[in-house]
Amino acid sequence: MRVLGIEGTAWCASAALYDAETDSVLIESNPYEPDSGGIHPREAAEHMSEAIPEVVDAALTAAEEEYGPDAVDAVAFSRGPGLGPCLRTVGTAARSLAGALDVPLVGVNHMVAHLEIGRHRSGFENPVCLNASGANAHLLGYHDGRYRVLGETMDAGVGNAIDKFTRHVGWDHPGGPKVEAAARRYAEGSDGLGGLLDLPYVVKGMDFSFSGISSAANDAYDDGVPVDEICFSLQEHVFAMLTEVSERALSLTGADELVLGGGVAQNDRLREMLASMCDARGARFHAPEPRFLRDNAGMIAVLGAKMAAAGDTLPVRESAIDPNFRPDQVPVTWRHGESVARGRAPGSDDGTDADRRGAEATVEIVAAGGDSGEAGAGAEDGDAADRRVIKRRVPKEYRHPELDRTLRRDRTVAEARLTSEARRAGVPTPLVYDADVPNATLTLQHVGDCDLAAALDDGTERAAAVGRHLARLHDTGIVHGDPTTRNARVWTDALGERSTTEERATTGEEVSAPDDRAALIDFGLAYHTGHVEDHAMDLHVFEGSVRATATDPDPLIEAFEAGYAELGDDDVLDRLRDVQGRGRYR
Ligand SMILES: C[C@@H](O)[C@H](NC(=O)OP(=O)(O)OC[C@H]1O[C@@H](n2cnc3c(N)ncnc32)[C@H](O)[C@@H]1O)C(=O)O
Ligand SMILES: Nc1ncnc2c1ncn2[C@@H]1O[C@H](COP(=O)(O)OP(=O)(O)OP(=O)(O)O)[C@@H](O)[C@H]1O
């Protein structure tokens, strides 16, 4: 099969021919280069009108020279996301070409193409994908016929966040390569260990935000901080955030393969950090060559061929473009019926016997021994009575040592403090026996029999309990920051069997029986806030983790929201709808 692909979502007019038999890709591109400032949508659309016919003609001529008049079996095009006027030009060109050649039309989601090209080139079976492009930044994982958005930016795309700073400085578009060069200059001038500006680092579970860091970088420039130092610090923070959430996604899904896509993936430092993180956890990492990273029609043609082979073609009347086309809207027809093995099924390692490794920390489970009065007072009844957890936030090689120290210290302090505060607010959490801040190590009570992730099949009661726990937490002005199915621990004995005395004794509250079936752990990203938006994000993060790991997420999510509604604020649930409805592809 040979497919002609057309791309033109924003800046790159491109056409490509993919020959599936030889796995060869020929790409013809013509980029739009703004005279000043960023991408102007009108100018970009004018560029597409001129350049798309040219690149299509060049690709088609090359195809017919090599393969004769029947060179093309299907025409694939980027349907979205992207700028409406640009997408319309591409759509029109694709429809008329498919008509003229009398071949099927394939509508490709541009972000899924950024993912699939990495999967295709690496040969990985079921990777998590980090899309680091101009207008987007998100993590995708395949589950049950769809690519789920495991985490994403809460505001700007990663390239746009960097370009916002370079525009402020007066540099030409695109800014990313210039920031990379300036950062390298700075690192070389200081043996890679140059001082780091303190910039906002915002991660909530697998979601993240760049708006604060772009503004802080602009302010630093206005205050006279040398621009190379700002570029270096900007990269160190932004890419560490992306690497951290990627590691969390690997940990949550149990995947052991990561692929990278998008224009920002051309950055050496980002690739270095991701490779280092994967190496440290025994995962495989792949970033395709640069011509497949920045926007290009090669990736559209390659995915187009897989879709066409699966019969996933479009009648012209249904081929409208979609500027807000999300990757999780796409039925993944070309992987239909695939049973995908994970390195480790989510939650299969239930943490009862083995030592654990989360995304941030190693967790060692130890017997407290007979010498501790504390453990006797607080520990669970039954077999696990004497077990404790030693949680060490290990240094991460991939991030700058200063940032690494700060994050490990701050999170250890936050976790010790807020785990205890939450407990006082009536939320079951482990007792904190010891906090060794210089070594970023906590000694905690061992709670639960397994992670909620391992008990989702029969988890509605527990999901409701987690909803009530978050409502109690929010009511005291705390957000958890990372309430995933791996950060809720549950007891697996039959409902009602377990005594509730311990919780009553420690919280002073009469908890209903199902509520002590689940405890919250891992308060390292928790903080105080009364903002409805932050509370809603907690719910959003939990639901995202359920969607990423449960076979049948809807009843769990319903139970979770009902639990939250019992004790929580309706405004938060309303805001959750808002958060969910917000398209980020503008
Ligand atoms: C929807 C579609 O139109 C959009 N396309 C897009 O954003 O172009 P892409 O080629 O994936 O990425 C361009 C971005 O990639 C950045 N970039 C390019 N080279 C870079 C480098 N060496 N370091 C950092 N950023 C870089 C640019 O500054 C620019 O922000 C997308 O994929 O989100
Ligand atoms: N107090 C505890 N009682 C029982 N098990 C625990 C406890 N603390 C941690 N664990 C186990 O260890 C795993 C990792 O712990 P934790 O989530 O605190 O680490 P982390 O590295 O911060 O993880 P992540 O960032 O991936 O959520 C948990 O999913 C759980 O299985």
Ligand SMILES: [Fe+2]
């Ligand atoms: Fe792109």
